[in-house]
Amino acid sequence: MTRTSSSSPRGRGFGRSRGGAADDGPRARFSQLLPYLFEHKKVLGVVVVLSIVGAAASLAQPLLVSQVITVVQEGRALDMLVWALVALVVVSGLISGFQHYLLQRTGTSVVLSARRQLVHRMLRLPISEFDTRRTGDLVSRVGSDTTLLYAVITQGLVDAIGGSLIFVGALIAMLIIDPVLLGLTVLVIAVSVVTVVAISGKVRVASRRQQEKVGDLAAAVERSISAIRTVRASNATERETEAVEADARGAWEMGVKVAKISALVVPIAGIALQVSLLVVLGVGGFRVASGAITIASLVSFILFLFMMIMPLGQAFGAINSVNQALGALGRIQEVIDLPIEGQDDAALAAKAAPGSASPGAPAIEFDDVHFGYGADSVLHGVSFAAPRGGRTAIVGPSGAGKSTMLALIERFYDPTAGAVRFGGVDVRRLDRVELRSQIGYVEQDAPVLAGTLRQNLLLATPDATDEQCIRVLHEVNLGEVLNRSPEGLDAAVGEDGVMLSGGERQRLAIARALLAAPPVLLLDESTSSLDGMNEQMLREAIDAVAENRTLIVIAHRLSTVVDSDQIVVVDHGRVVGVGTHSELVASTPLYRELAKHQLLV
Incomplete structure (x- = not known):
């Protein structure tokens, strides 16, 4: 008996829900980026100081060059001027190198911080969120989207701080040297700045759409790989390849669009420099000829012009990278802003009827x-x-709501009306962690985590000894798997337990629950993949551990049902009968029909 779409949202196909929205989605504000930066404020403070020192060293260079030219024109000895100029160049290079290291390290730390925050939130989302979101898209947010925050540090904000200091310093120096030339230069630069600002908004929108397309691609790849055997067996390899390639092309097209918009920003600084240089050379040459300024002053002005244009390019790059990062950050914040499981437990507990164990x-x-x-x-x-x-x-036709009932006991969901009680207390009044520590749950699909036998067994019981692990594996007839590899408990089980058979995966999941030995054990069709011999051995193991424990079993076979103390018959989300096997055969037509067919539905 398997669940269908009537009892679980998992059965609704491969629809692109949420993750592939066609609209722009929520956009992050710049203020939402600041906490990631302030987390590393000490290191960034050192970088800012280095930027100030580096800016001062850079600004001093044109002044020394002017002095060198003047001294040479006057025929005097250079003395220490040359060595001072060399020292400034070396100091600027060393500061730049160390600053680059700090920025790279900080950028990596910011990405780590974002990923930790995102994973911390993601793994605590309500189960209902995972029902409607695609795994690949969530993975893309952790990997691809967070990476764009790196550029903010290494190519963006902090880099622009030192550049802004150089820009202002060069501006002041140029004002002192020749206000006329400066006025013409500023006019050219103002036009380029207005153009960049107009373009930057489009970069943010395009960047977010690009990340959404990357999320679509990750989801498509994850879907195809996870079902690769089904795809091959269905001769659907070509169709799946075309579908994934379509998502890859969609990501490429949005990447090209971002590149086109960004490409408009790149040449603006170069054009501004060239036009400014031509204006300065033309007008400056005329002013030197007229005696308004000296050749040394013109050379200094040109050097300052180069210094001013370079940070201007950095500022343009910063605007571009920040807008791309804000587009990705919007997708990150969308997950971080979601309520986590248990966030509304206080309100739910207040509405629940009082009760005591x-x-x-x-x-x-x-x-x-x-x-x-x-x-x-x-x-x-x-x-x-x-x-x-x-x-x-619990028995009933497929889609009757049986697995949903176990999910409510585990508080993966809460009822919309009525109450589920554990020991007489409404589960909404109980701490989720404490509740789940009292319940062992073996899911219908018998999930096995990628890793080793030991890692799977210790998931719910991290302090269990090797002896306990080996004992429980033999209890569920997995001794052969244990002895199959010389690595024993450290033998790998493969992605989703692919190195195990379906029955072995199911028994390993049951062994994990038996090892924890909780007071209540929920088994969702736990013997559906087992042959007769293994089913009998597993039933004996469950019977042994079930003493003084409560078992709730979603039954697949008549042999699992007949020994139960009571049987609950469910049809279309309603209980249509409760009793023993003999009572239900006599009183409940649906159960009689199921029993007639050995409950194989």
């Missing part, structure tokens, strides 16, 4: 529970109680 209360109780995934209503007034220490089986 009671030794006589059922281990699990559903009281008129209603629930739906969005607009799809799944459960309609479900009520039943699972007694402590007993075995309760």
Whole structure:
């Protein structure tokens, strides 16, 4: 019995929900970027100081050049002027190198900080968010989007600080040398600045769309690779390749669009320099001829002009990189701003009916529970109680809502009406971590994490010994897998447990739950992939660990059902019968029909 779209949003196909929105989506503000920078304010402070010192050393160079020219014209000895000029050049180079190292290191740290924050938030999102978002797009936000923050540090803001100091210093020096030449230069530069500002807004929009396309591509690749066996068996390799290539081309087209817009920024600084230089040479030459300024002053002015244009180019680059980063940061903030699981627990607990744990209360109780995934209503007034220490089986046709009931016990979701109680207490009044520590849950698809046997077993019980791990593997008849490799517990299981058979993956997932030995054990069709012999051995292992524990089992086979203390029959999200096997055969037509077909539905 497998879930369908009627009981889980997972069954709704490969729709591009949320991650591939066609609109621009939320855009980050510059203020949202500042916390990432302030986290490294000490290092950035050192960089700013170095920028000031470097700017001073750079600005002093044209003045010394002017002095050298004047001394040579007057026929005097240069003395230490040349060595002072050489020293300034060397100091500027050393400062630039050290500053470059600090910026690279800080940029990497900013990316790390963003990734840690994003992963911390992402792994705590409500399960409902993962139902509607694509895994590949979320992975893209952690990888690709955060990388763009690196450019803000290494090619953007801090780099522009030193450049702005040089720009202002050069501007003042040029004003002192010749206000007329400066006025003409500023006029040319003003035109270029206005042009860059007009273009920068388009860069941010295009950059965000590019990152969305990269997210689409990552999602498409993740989907195809995760289902590669199904794709090959369906002879769909070419179609999947074309689909992924279409997403790759979409990312490329948006990348080209960003490149085109950015390319308009790059030549502006060069054009501004060339036009300014031509104006300065033409008008400056005339002013030297008229005696308004000296040749040394004109040379100094030209050197300052180069110094002013260079940081102007840095500023243009900073605007470009910041706008690209803000486009990516909008996608990062979209996830960070989402509420995490448990954020509204206080409000939910306040609405829940008061109750206290009671030794006589059922281990699990559903009281008129209603629930739906969005607009799809799944459960309609479900009520039943699972007694402590007993075995309760839940049976019903595919899509009846059985797996959803276990998800509500685990608080992956909360009911829209009614209550799920654990030991007599509404689960909404219980701490999620504490609740889940009391429950072992084996999912329908028996997930196995990439890694080793040990890593899978220790997921819920990190302090378990090797002896305990080996014992529980033998209990579920996985001794052969353990002995298959000389690495033993350190043997790799492959991506999604691909190096194990379907039955072995299922037994490993059950072993993980048995190792934790919680008071309540939820098994969602835990024997569906097992042959008769392994099923019998696994049932014996579960029976052994089930003593004084509560088992709730979604049953797939009649053999799993008949020994249960009670059986809950569910159809279209409603309980249509509760009782033992013999009672339900006599009273419930649906159960009688399921039993007739050995519950193989």
